[in-house]
Amino acid sequence: MNVPPVVPAPEWEAARQRLLVKEKAQTRAHDALAAERRRMPWMAVEKDYRFEGPDGPVRLLDLFEGRRQLIVYRFFFEPGVHGWPERACVGCSMMADQVGHLAHLNARGTTYARVSRAPQPDIRRLKREMGWDSPWYTLTDDFDADFGVDQWHGTNAFVRDGERVFRTYFVNHRGDEALGSTWSYLDLTAFGRQEEWEDSPEGYPRTRAYEWWRRHDEYDTGTDPWEGRLDEKVAATKAHARTSAGGAS
Incomplete structure (x- = not known):
């Protein structure tokens, strides 16, 4: 192999500092992209999608688990x-192994779930064998085709306003492969990490960085970081739409 040169510590540190400048620029670009993502328009989900869950039929709204x-x-x-029925897709399985503890997502009012066409008994068996505990539902209609994941894996983000559900973002292909950490998932969502340093639209829920962090068994599961805030945001968005349309109701 044509490996890099071996150098003394000062020269190594100088090289690291040069690369660090580019890494920080990449981090700032990532944050700016996430800020732009939080300003993406929302798409109303009009169909009443149905799934089969561990305890029977559920709607897309139920997948939120109240969040x-x-x-x-x-x-x-x-x-x-x-590998069916004993095994699942190799790539999907690898991605499942890298998903972090969901308590941290839940603490930001966000639920993570998987969907497949496998029956629930097979899903239960695979979860047990592989040590996975994420919520996992069986597709029963056109949800996968309608949201771009009938032929390839992909991750969709949604937000709800009462009984109404909106699609806010979608990523697939190489955009999926780096997901797994709490931050990577929150950066895909409409409200992001919800920390004060973020560039988010006025009125979005935000708390001080670090202060909401807990060990995964120490969160107050009843805490809703959006308490009363999302309704205000949706109302403002609707008012803006009416104004843009010349005051039409």
């Missing part, structure tokens, strides 16, 4: 996938 945001990963585990 304000939902991240849905399309996991290929079903007839036609290599």
Whole structure:
């Protein structure tokens, strides 16, 4: 192999500092992209999508588990996938292994779930064998085709306002492969990490960085960081739309 040169510590540190300048620029670009993502328009979900859950039929709204945001990963585990029925897609399985503890997402009012066409008994067995505990539902309609994940894996982000659900973002292909940490998922959502340093629209929920962090078994699961805030945001958005349309109701 044509490996890099071996150098003394001062020269090594100088090289690291030069690269650090570029790494910080990349971090700032990532933050700016996430800020732009938080300003993406929302798309209303008009169909009443249905799934089969561990306890029976559920709606897309139920996948939120009462929280304000939902991240849905399309996991290929079903007839036609290599290894079926004993095993799931290799890539999807690798991604499942790198998902962090969901308590941290939940603390930001965000639920993570997987969907596949495998029946629930097969999903339960695979979860047990692989040591996965994320919520996982069976597709029963056109949800996968309608949201761009019928032929390939992908991650969709949603937000709800009462009974209404909106699609806020979608990523697939190489955009999926780096996901797994709490931060990578929150950066895809409509409200982001919800920390004060972020560039977010006026009125978005934000708390001080670090102060909301807990060990995964120490969160107050009843805390809703959006308490009364999302309704105000949706109302303002609707008012702006009416004004832009010349005051039409």
